Structures are given as C-alpha cells and as structure tokens.
Amino acid sequence: MTKEPFTLIGTAFHTPERCRLEVLQDHLFSVDAQGRIAEILAPGRPEYEARANAARQAGTLVLLADGQFLLPGLVDLHIHAPQWPQMGKALDVPLEVWLQKYTFPLEARYADVDYAREVYADLVDNLLANGTTTALYFATVHVDASLALAETCLAKGQRALVGKVAMDDPEQCPPFYRDADATSAVADTRRFIEAVKVLDPQERPLVQPAITPRFIPSCTDAALQGLGELATEFGCHVQTHCSESDWAKQFVEARFGQTDAASLGGFGLLTRHTILAHSNFINEPDMDLIKEKGAGVAHCPLSNVYFANAAFPLRAALDRQMHVGLGTDISGGYSPSLFDGCRHALSTSRTLQSGVHAGLPPEQRGAPGEPITHQEAFWLATAGGAEALDLPTGSFRVGHEFDALLIDTKAKASNIHINAADDTLEDVFQKIVLNAARANIAMVWVRGRMVVG
Amino acid sequence: MTKEPFTLIGTAFHTPERCRLEVLQDHLFSVDAQGRIAEILAPGRPEYEARANAARQAGTLVLLADGQFLLPGLVDLHIHAPQWPQMGKALDVPLEVWLQKYTFPLEARYADVDYAREVYADLVDNLLANGTTTALYFATVHVDASLALAETCLAKGQRALVGKVAMDDPEQCPPFYRDADATSAVADTRRFIEAVKVLDPQERPLVQPAITPRFIPSCTDAALQGLGELATEFGCHVQTHCSESDWAKQFVEARFGQTDAASLGGFGLLTRHTILAHSNFINEPDMDLIKEKGAGVAHCPLSNVYFANAAFPLRAALDRQMHVGLGTDISGGYSPSLFDGCRHALSTSRTLQSGVHAGLPPEQRGAPGEPITHQEAFWLATAGGAEALDLPTGSFRVGHEFDALLIDTKAKASNIHINAADDTLEDVFQKIVLNAARANIAMVWVRGRMVVG
Numbered sequence: 001m002t003k004e005p006f007t008l009i010g011t012a013f014h015t016p017e018r019c020r021l022e023v024l025q026d027h028l029f030s031v032d033a034q035g036r037i038a039e040i041l042a043p044g045r046p047e048y049e050a051r052a053n054a055a056r057q058a059g060t061l062v063l064l065a066d067g068q069f070l071l072p073g074l075v076d077l078h079i080h081a082p083q084w085p086q087m088g089k090a091l092d093v094p095l096e097v098w099l100q101k102y103t104f105p106l107e108a109r110y111a112d113v114d115y116a117r118e119v120y121a122d123l124v125d126n127l128l129a130n131g132t133t134t135a136l137y138f139a140t141v142h143v144d145a146s147l148a149l150a151e152t153c154l155a156k157g158q159r160a161l162v163g164k165v166a167m168d169d170p171e172q173c174p175p176f177y178r179d180a181d182a183t184s185a186v187a188d189t190r191r192f193i194e195a196v197k198v199l200d201p202q203e204r205p206l207v208q209p210a211i212t213p214r215f216i217p218s219c220t221d222a223a224l225q226g227l228g229e230l231a232t233e234f235g236c237h238v239q240t241h242c243s244e245s246d247w248a249k250q251f252v253e254a255r256f257g258q259t260d261a262a263s264l265g266g267f268g269l270l271t272r273h274t275i276l277a278h279s280n281f282i283n284e285p286d287m288d289l290i291k292e293k294g295a296g297v298a299h300c301p302l303s304n305v306y307f308a309n310a311a312f313p314l315r316a317a318l319d320r321q322m323h324v325g326l327g328t329d330i331s332g333g334y335s336p337s338l339f340d341g342c343r344h345a346l347s348t349s350r351t352l353q354s355g356v357h358a359g360l361p362p363e364q365r366g367a368p369g370e371p372i373t374h375q376e377a378f379w380l381a382t383a384g385g386a387e388a389l390d391l392p393t394g395s396f397r398v399g400h401e402f403d404a405l406l407i408d409t410k411a412k413a414s415n416i417h418i419n420a421a422d423d424t425l426e427d428v429f430q431k432i433v434l435n436a437a438r439a440n441i442a443m444v445w446v447r448g449r450m451v452v453g
Numbered sequence: 454m455t456k457e458p459f460t461l462i463g464t465a466f467h468t469p470e471r472c473r474l475e476v477l478q479d480h481l482f483s484v485d486a487q488g489r490i491a492e493i494l495a496p497g498r499p500e501y502e503a504r505a506n507a508a509r510q511a512g513t514l515v516l517l518a519d520g521q522f523l524l525p526g527l528v529d530l531h532i533h534a535p536q537w538p539q540m541g542k543a544l545d546v547p548l549e550v551w552l553q554k555y556t557f558p559l560e561a562r563y564a565d566v567d568y569a570r571e572v573y574a575d576l577v578d579n580l581l582a583n584g585t586t587t588a589l590y591f592a593t594v595h596v597d598a599s600l601a602l603a604e605t606c607l608a609k610g611q612r613a614l615v616g617k618v619a620m621d622d623p624e625q626c627p628p629f630y631r632d633a634d635a636t637s638a639v640a641d642t643r644r645f646i647e648a649v650k651v652l653d654p655q656e657r658p659l660v661q662p663a664i665t666p667r668f669i670p671s672c673t674d675a676a677l678q679g680l681g682e683l684a685t686e687f688g689c690h691v692q693t694h695c696s697e698s699d700w701a702k703q704f705v706e707a708r709f710g711q712t713d714a715a716s717l718g719g720f721g722l723l724t725r726h727t728i729l730a731h732s733n734f735i736n737e738p739d740m741d742l743i744k745e746k747g748a749g750v751a752h753c754p755l756s757n758v759y760f761a762n763a764a765f766p767l768r769a770a771l772d773r774q775m776h777v778g779l780g781t782d783i784s785g786g787y788s789p790s791l792f793d794g795c796r797h798a799l800s801t802s803r804t805l806q807s808g809v810h811a812g813l814p815p816e817q818r819g820a821p822g823e824p825i826t827h828q829e830a831f832w833l834a835t836a837g838g839a840e841a842l843d844l845p846t847g848s849f850r851v852g853h854e855f856d857a858l859l860i861d862t863k864a865k866a867s868n869i870h871i872n873a874a875d876d877t878l879e880d881v882f883q884k885i886v887l888n889a890a891r892a893n894i895a896m897v898w899v900r901g902r903m904v905v906g
Contacts, residue, residue, distance in 0.1 A: 085872050089883055089884055091883070092826055092827060092883065122870070305800045305803045305804060308807075309807050309808075309815060310807065310809055310810060311809040311811065335887075335888065346758075347758045354763065356801070356805045356819070357763060357805065357808070359766075373545055374544070413866060415579070417537070419538050430545065431540075431541035434788075437890050438866045438867075438890065439891065
C-alpha cells in the first residue's frame with residue numbers, strides 16, 4: 001500500500017530515550033510513499049528550503065500553525081476491545097460482580113460477529129481520535145469476532161496486535177464463555193494466527209496476531225503448553241495478565257510453586273515479544289527473568305486503582321532497563337486516553353514514593369525509588385511501548401514509520417494555555433502532557449496515512 | 454439584577470445528599486427572574502404540560518436533546534487565581550524551587566493591575582467553560598488586583614469568594630512579595646472586604662470577600678490576631694492552608710505547641726465560614742474541632758500528589774459529617790476541571806484504602822476506611838462544596854439558585870459513550886462522572902444566567 005509522499009514543517013516533541021526530551025523546533029519531516037520518515041531537517045540546513053519549496057509546488061506541504069505541535073503517536077499496550085461498551089461503567093462493584101455480571105456476559109456477546117463489527121468500528125474510530133496509533137488488543141474467545149477486530153484495524157489504518165483470548169479451564173471460566181477445551185483453545189489460536197497473516201500479508205504488516213492466554217488461572221496446563229509451542233513455532237507476540245493482584249499472585253504460586261512470570265517462562269510464553277499486563281506483584285528474580293527474556297510490561301496505573309491491590313514497581317523496572325509501556329486497560333480503566341495514562345502513571349509513581357497514610361511516620365509511608373518525570377511518562381506512552389513491541393515507531397527518526405499526532409493547543413475546549421512570552425518549549429511540552437485532551441488532537445497519522453483530521 | 458424567567462425540560466442528575474444519586478428523568482425546571490429554582494415537576498404532574506406550553510409560547514423553553522443531561526454546577530473550594538499562567542508547568546521541580554523561582558515571582562507581577570485584569574478574564578472564562586460555577590479564590594497580596602478578580606467574576610457571572618492574600622512574616626515571605634507588616638496586612642484586608650461589599654451590594658451577593666492568611670507559617674502572630682478579629686467583625690468567609698505537608702504540620706506545632714487547626718481556632722479563624730485547604734495531616738481532635746466549629750475542608754487530591762506527603766483522611770472526615778468539598782488547587786494541581794477532581798478524589802481514596810507498596814503484606818499496606826463512591830465524589834464537587842460555603846446551590850431544589858451544566862454526551866471529542874439499549878440512567882451518570890471533559894460542557898448557567906453556550 002503506497003501513498004503520496006508529503007512534507008511537514010513544524011515543531012515536534014519526542015522522547016527518543018527515556019530521560020531525554022528532544023525539541024525539534026521548526027523541523028522539516030519528509031514522509032515517503034511507504035509511510036516512513038525519509039528525512040528530518042533542521043532549519044538552516046542547505047536542503048531545507050529546496051525540500052519545502054518542492055513540496056509547496058507539489059501541493060504536499062503540511063505547515064503547522066501557531067500553537068500546533070507534532071508528537072509521536074501513542075502506543076496502548078493493554079486494552080480489552082470487547083469491553084468498550086462498558087467503559088466508565090460498573091466500576092463501583094467488586095471484582096467478582098464486575099466479571100460475572102458485567103464483563104463475561106458482555107464478552108460472550110461477541111459470538112455475534114455483526115455486534116463485534118459494530119462495536120469494533122466505534123472503538124477503533126474513538127481510539128484513533130484519542131491519539132492511539134498502536135494498540136495491543138485482547139479480543140474475545142471467538143475467532144471470527146477477533147478477526148473482525150483485525151480487519152477493522154486494517155481498514156481504518158490503526159497499527160494493531162490482536163489476540164483471540166484463550167481461556168479453557170472450566171473451574172475458573174463461566175460455562176457460557178470459554179474455550180471448549182485445551183485442544184480447541186490451541187487450534188483456534190492457530191487458526192486465528194494464520195488468518196491474520198493472510199489478512200495482512202505485507203512484509204511489514206500493520207496488523208499482527210498475538211497469542212493471548214487470558215491469564216494463568218483461566219487456562220489449563222495443556223492450553224498453556226500448547227500456546228507456548230505456538231509462540232515458538234510462529235515467533236509472534238504473546239500477551240497475558242501477570243501478578244496483577246494479591247489473589248492472582250497467590251493463585252499461581254499455589255498451583256505451580258513458583259511465580260507467575262517464572263511459570264509463563266516454563267511454558268515458553270515469556271519471549272522478546274511478550275507483553276505482561278500489570279505485573280504489580282513481580283519480585284526481583286521475576287524482573288531479572290523478564291529482562292533476560294526481553295519481555296515487556298504494560299503498566300496500567302488507572303485500572304490498578306480499581307482492581308489491583310498495590311502499584312507496579314515502575315522505577316525498579318526502569319532501573320533494570322526492562323521494556324515498559326502504558327496500557328489503558330479499558331474497561332478496568334475508564335479512560336481511552338493515553339494522555340490520561342501518562343498522568344495516572346505520574347500520580348501513581350509519586351504516590352508510591354511518598355506513600356499515602358498520614359498516620360504513619362514519613363519513613364514508613366512509601367516505597368524506595370524516585371518518582372518518574374513527565375518526560376518518562378510520555379516516553380512510556382510512545383517510544384517505551386513501541387520498543388516493548390519491537391515496532392519501528394514511537395519517536396521521530398529516519399527509517400521509522402510516521403505515526404504522529406498534531407496537537408492544537410488553541411483548539412476549542414482546550415485546557416492547554418500557553419503564554420508565548422513566559423513559556424519555554426520545554427514548558428509547552430509539560431503543559432501538553434499534563435492537559436492534552438481529545439479536543440486537542442487535530443490530526444492523526446499512522447504509517448503516513450492520515451486517519452483523523 | 455433580574456433576568457427573563459425560563460423553563461427547562463430534561464433529565465437531571467444530582468446528589469442532594471452524600472450517598473444518594475437522584476435521577477430526575479424528564480423533569481421540568483422553572484427558573485425565576487432572580488435565578489432561583491421556582492418549581493421542579495415530574496412528568497405526569499398536572500401542571501407539567503401547562504407550564505411547558507406556556508414557556509413554549511413565550512419562547513423561553515429550553516428542551517434538552519437526546520444524549521444531553523443537566524448537572525448542578527461545580528464548586529471549586531481552592532484555587533490560586535494568579536497561578537493560572539503556570540497551570541501545567543514547573544511541576545517537575547522541588548517545592549522550594551516551585552515557590553521561589555516560579556510562584557512568588559509570578560504572584561508579585563499582579564502589582565500590575567492591567568496584567569491582573571488580562572489574566573483573570575482568561576481564567577474566569579476558562580473555569581466557567583470547565584463547569585466551575587462557584588470558586589473560592591486565593592488572589593495575591595495586592596488589594597487592587599484582588600478587586601479586579603472580584604470585578605471580573607461579577608462581570609462574567611461566576612459565583613465567587615475572593616481573598617486578598619495576607620502574608621507578612623519576613624522570615625518566610627520573600628522581600629519582593631509580602632505585606633509590609635501586620636498592620637498593613639490587616640488594614641488592606643479590611644479595605645478589600647469593604648470594597649467587595651460596595652462592588653456587589655445585593656442582598657444575596659454573587660461575589661463575596663474571604664479573609665485569607667496564606668498559611669500560618671507566612672503570617673506573624675499579630676497578623677493572625679488581626680485577621681481573626683476581622684472574621685468576627687464581618688462574619689465573612691475565611692480560607693487558609695492547613696496541615697498540608699509534614700513540614701507545614703511540624704512548623705506550626707513547633708511554633709505554637711499545638712496543631713494547625715487548634716492554632717487557627719485560637720486566633721478566631723476557625724468558623725462556620727472557614728475553608729481549610731488540604732488538611733492531610735489533621736488528627737482526630739482536629740476533626741472534632743473542625744466539625745464543632747462547622748468549618749470545612751477543601752480536599753485537593755491532585756496537588757497533594759505533588760506537594761503533600763500523604764492523602765487526606767477523607768472517609769474519616771465524612772464519617773464525622775464534616776463539611777468537605779473539592780479544590781483544583783491550580784497551579785499545584787494542573788487541571789482546571791473538577792470532573793478531573795472527582796476522578797482524582799476517587800483514585801486517592803481507593804489508593805489510601807488499598808495502599809501502594811506491593812512489598813508489604815496486604816494488612817500493612819493501606820489505611821482503614823472504605824473508599825468513596827463516584828456518587829460521593831460528585832457530591833463533593835457540588836452539594837458538598839456548596840454546603841461547606843453555606844451557599845444555596847449545588848443541587849436542584851426549589852429555592853436554590855440555578856447553577857447548572859448542560860452535558861452533551863454526543864459532543865464532538867466526547868469520550869462518553871452511551872448505549873441506550875444496555876445502560877441505565879445510573880450507568881449514564883457514572884460514565885459522565887468518569888469521562889466528562891470540557892468538550893462535553895455545552896452550556897453553563899449561574900444564578901439562572903447563561904454564562905457559557
């Protein structure tokens with residue numbers, strides 16, 4: 001799929017490394033017919049004017065206006081696509097009620113592919129409008145509905161990894177919503193992987209399959225074993241929940257006599273292309289193992305407030321150079337926005353460091369480790385997530401694919417207020433990270449294709 | 454000031470009591486020329502059709518469309534008006550740098566009344582657009598600029614309480630930004646109070662003065678004493694910071710040998726019309742004292758993440774029936790939205806209960822007490838705040854003034870997604886509380902005057 005090349009001139013912010021904000025003031029970006037960044041030029045470079053003039057004459061020049069800025073697209077490492085209709089609902093009930101009364105019955109409805117197509121079209125439109133250019137999706141147990149999600153992403157131009165969920169243990173999964181048995185869970189996953197590869201046969205596919213055991217407690221040993229073999233056979237991505245809560249951590253340790261991460265490793269499910277959602281209760285050996293395997297964590301600070309019992313030890317993971325990115329975890333998280341995700345990651349990290357209980361002496365209140373910065377939060381939502389997924393996006397670099405947002409700080413309903421006389425560009429970036437909303441996202445590109453705007 | 458009466462028909466949500474959401478489905482609201490709610494009628498009541506027809510013929514009927522809902526206006530109990538230009542900025546530096554390099558120099562600029570007028574016009578427009586119909590403002594030490602804020606609120610129709618800040622202790626306040634001495638701090642506060650009363654001489658003023666010692670550490674004993682006497686003389690509102698951080702708590706205890714709340718009480722500054730910002734470190738006797746005096750707390754969950762060292766014991770305060778509402782605490786808090794405030798209050802309350810440090814056993818992780826619900830969070834942002842201020846607003850009741858928001862869930866850039874077939878009205882309310890953004894606020898009324906839309 002080729003598109004017309006274009007050239008964009010404006011000021012971009014990105015975090016090519018975790019602790020480094022880079023401001024590309026008035027730079028020129030050339031995007032080629034494959035949607036790749038072919039050239040990035042600073043003002044004053046000899047080719048700058050020539051490129052700008054050529055694009056202007058060809059009618060392919062995009063000029064950012066005053067108050068507009070370019071950011072890399074956002075990468076959502078954990079989202080339950082079928083839960084989109086209940087986003088912002090049922091967060092006032094205990095986990096068991098949330099699962100049995102709301103979530104499982106809702107997910108079961110995706111046996112109806114028409115329902116799936118309708119919801120998934122709305123979901124992908126809305127996520128793109130919120131700036132999510134890449135999403136790692138849990139779908140449902142249904143192969144056809146999961147394929148409908150992959151097709152929808154491809155049609156609408158969202159970079160995506162989609163997983164048919166595997167959950168076959170009758171002790172933990174409801175009779176109306178599970179794989180019939182381990183054999184069919186594995187066979188259906190294979191069928192799904194093969195179908196997605198047919199759907200998007202490009203050398204660099206936009207949409208890829210992900211092997212998706214819901215989490216260890218919902219899968220039999222045989223299913224986990226079979227899915228691990230598929231991971232080896234296809235080398236594709238793997239996603240699952242890991243050590244999210246006290247209950248989940250204890251359940252796996254009681255069943256296998258070892259941690260969640262170690263158990264996944266034993267089944268061949270911990271690879272360079274694995275994303276572990278949550279991981280709040282991983283210990284130091286788990287971190288070493290995850291780092292050694294090259295796997296990553298989808299940190300979901302908002303949903304953790306509702307369904308975990310503690311915060312992810314983010315600083316410890318970053319200090320180990322583990323791959324980490326952010327997940328909205330819709331609908332355990334109520335917000336579809338990864339800008340909200342950045343802000344929740346900041347709050348959680350600061351709260352973990354300071355503690356919360358005023359009745360304790362300061363030294364007993366929090367946990368060791370420096371809180372993250374807003375630059376690090378933004379890195380998690382962009383380059384960090386992209387690196388975890390091993391995808392060539394998340395920052396502006398020649399050869400990377402052009403996944404980007406045009407932020408309009410002067411949009412109607414904007415809560416970003418810039419004072420040109422007083423604010424540095426670094427201040428502008430902080431104001432964007434802390435107050436950007438959907439209303440500020442004027443345009444969105446994925447692989448050079450304009451998908452919003 | 455009278456306006457044309459009007460009638461509104463639509464579905465309203467409000468929380469007239471803390472734990473009770475009331476859904477007024479398709480109700481009719483009559484607003485009189487004084488901006489008061491004259492009548493609320495359920496469908497089927499005999500007068501309903503007659504009132505609707507009369508208003509339709511008079512051209513004064515407002516009919517909510519599908520997907521639109523009415524909410525009470527939001528009450529912000531703590532906001533530093535002069536810090537508006539640095540909202541979302543400088544939150545990556547330590548408190549001392551934030552104060553000395555950014556905040557005090559910025560506040561000092563309001564010696565220039567023209568600057569004040571320009572910033573305050575922008576501030577009030579933006580807060581109204583975010584649904585804040587009532588605000589309790591810290592201004593600056595400058596009488597004229599503080600009066601400019603009061604004038605701006607009156608002109609734009611925002612219900613407001615405005616305080617000229619008193620801060621006279623040369624040991625704690627910078628030489629370029631403080632009252633000259635205790636005498637002038639008190640005299641200027643008196644002059645400010647009298648001027649605001651002249652500005653808005655209505656029997657039920659829209660804009661009122663508030664006595665505003667910044668916090669005990671920035672005031673001399675003489676200033677605190679004099680301000681307490683003014684509070685008795687005028688019976689007007691009082692606001693200050695109370696026990697925000699470990700440092701603030703310890704400073705006051707070292708200076709007076711008693712807590713912040715008790716010290717304020719001793720100076721006559723703890724009254725039925727006092728609002729204490731933060732109060733994270735108040736103890737049980739403090740709570741009893743605050744309850745006994747009828748004072749209230751402005752809970753500021755977002756800024757606490759940045760500048761406090763623990764969470765406010767909200768559940769304990771509510772269990773005592775203390776007055777509590779929410780504050781954005783701009784610019785210690787980066788968001789101007791009290792919908793964000795509701796969400797941060799929910800997160801903080803849940804986090805306080807669960808704790809954050811996964812390395813601790815569950816029973817040592819958090820603090821006792823149930824987390825708040827989304828209904829309680831909304832109550833804090835509306836009726837709770839209004840009750841704390843002793844103002845006749847915050848819920849829909851005959852005799853209350855009509856401060857309200859029209860929420861359009863179908864607005865462009867909306868992240869509220871309602872499925873009519875599956876969502877109850879209670880679900881809709883939860884979805885609004887959890888995802889409402891400025892883009893959803895289509896109209897805003899204060900005392901019956903349309904101020905946005």
